[in-house]
Amino acid sequence: MSIQYSKEVAASLKSGAPIVALESTIISHGLPRPSNLAVAQEVEDIVRAHGATPATIAILNGVVHIGLESDQLHEIANRDDISKASIRDLAIISASGLSAATTVAATSHIARLAGISVFATGGLGGVHRGAIETFDESADLGALGKLDITIVCAGVKSILDVGATLERLESLSIGLVGYQTNAFPGFYLTDSGFTLEHRVDSAEQIAAIIKARRELKTESTSLIVANPVKEEMDRGRHDAILASGLASASAQGITGKDVTPFLLEHFHTASKGESLKVNIEIIKSNSALAADIAVALTK
Ligand code: PSU
Ligand code: MN
Numbered sequence: 001m002s003i004q005y006s007k008e009v010a011a012s013l014k015s016g017a018p019i020v021a022l023e024s025t026i027i028s029h030g031l032p033r034p035s036n037l038a039v040a041q042e043v044e045d046i047v048r049a050h051g052a053t054p055a056t057i058a059i060l061n062g063v064v065h066i067g068l069e070s071d072q073l074h075e076i077a078n079r080d081d082i083s084k085a086s087i088r089d090l091a092i093i094s095a096s097g098l099s100a101a102t103t104v105a106a107t108s109h110i111a112r113l114a115g116i117s118v119f120a121t122g123g124l125g126g127v128h129r130g131a132i133e134t135f136d137e138s139a140d141l142g143a144l145g146k147l148d149i150t151i152v153c154a155g156v157k158s159i160l161d162v163g164a165t166l167e168r169l170e171s172l173s174i175g176l177v178g179y180q181t182n183a184f185p186g187f188y189l190t191d192s193g194f195t196l197e198h199r200v201d202s203a204e205q206i207a208a209i210i211k212a213r214r215e216l217k218t219e220s221t222s223l224i225v226a227n228p229v230k231e232e233m234d235r236g237r238h239d240a241i242l243a244s245g246l247a248s249a250s251a252q253g254i255t256g257k258d259v260t261p262f263l264l265e266h267f268h269t270a271s272k273g274e275s276l277k278v279n280i281e282i283i284k285s286n287s288a289l290a291a292d293i294a295v296a297l298t299k
Helices: 007-015 025-030 035-049 070-078 087-095 104-113 139-144 162-171 203-215 235-251 256-270 274-297
Strands: 002-005 019-022 053-060 063-066 083-085 100-102 118-120 150-153 175-179 183-186 189-195 223-226
Touching: 002 007, 007 019, 007 053, 019 035, 019 104, 019 274, 025 035, 025 070, 025 083, 025 100, 025 256, 035 053, 035 070, 035 274, 053 070, 053 087, 053 104, 063 087, 063 104, 083 087, 087 100, 087 104, 087 139, 100 104, 104 118, 104 139, 104 150, 118 274, 139 162, 150 274, 162 183, 162 189, 175 183, 175 203, 203 223, 203 274, 223 274, 235 256, 235 274, 256 274
Parallel strands: 002 063, 019 053, 019 118, 083 100, 118 150, 150 223, 175 223
Antiparallel strands: 053 063, 053 100, 183 189
C-alpha cells in the first residue's frame, strides 16, 4: 500500500501554501465523457488561478493519490474499471491493487490524512427520499460528522430528502453557513425552500470561523459552506425530471451506491444538457470559493 503526492501538492505541503482537496467521483461517475476530463482540468486551473494548489484525490492501481498528474486525471476520467469508493472501500481497493474514484466521504478522509482542510465538491450526499424504508443515507454525512474539513458545496443534491438531511446535519453537529444567501441551496436550484440560520459574505469571514472552531475545539466535525449556483435550472423541468428519474430508478431496481450516479445521468440526458451545464457551473464556483478560503486561512 502506498500514498503518493503530486509534485505540486508535495511542494505546497512543504511550504505551507494553501491547498484545496477535490473529489474524483464527480469525474468518473457524476459527469459524462468527454466533458468530465475537461471540467476536471478546468477546476484545477480555477483553484490555481485563485492562488491555491488543487489536490484531486483518487486510487490508481492500489496507490492512493493526493493530487493527480495530468495523465492520471485522464485515467480517472476515461478508464472503465474505476469504481466508486467510500471510506469503507479505501483499504480494500488499495490492498487489492484496484482503482477507484473517491466520494466526498472518502476524499475528506484522505485529505485529513494529508493535513488538507478545505475541500470543494458539487453537492453533498445525504438522506435519500424513502429512507424511512430503504435506510439509504449517504456515508458523506457520517464522515462529515467526525472529520475536521471545510467543504464548499451547492447544498445537497436535489434528488434527496433535503429536510431530513438538514435534520441529520444538526444531529451530527455539522456546521452550516450560507455563502451570500439565507436560503439553503438545492444543487440544481438556488433555493431548496429551507432557510439557513447563518449567513457569511466573504472568504475572510469563513476563515475567521474556521479559526474560532479551532479555539473553541468544535472542529471535530465539519463545516459546510453552502454556495448557491447563480443560474439555476428551470424549476418546472427540474421537478418533472426528478419525478421521472425516481420512478425509473425504482422500476429498474437501482439501489445502494448506484442511485446517485443513476439519477445524475438521468438528469443530464433528460434535460438535454441543461443540468450538466448547471452542474459544471456549481463545481467551478465552489472550487474558486474553496481556494479563496484556503488562501484566507494562511493570512
Ligand atoms: N456532487 C456532484 N456529483 C457527484 C457527487 C457529488 O455534483 O457525483 C458524488 C460525490 O462523490 C458524493 C456522492 O460523495 O456523489 C454521494 O453518493 P452517495 O449518495 O451514494 O453517497
Ligand atoms: Mn446511498
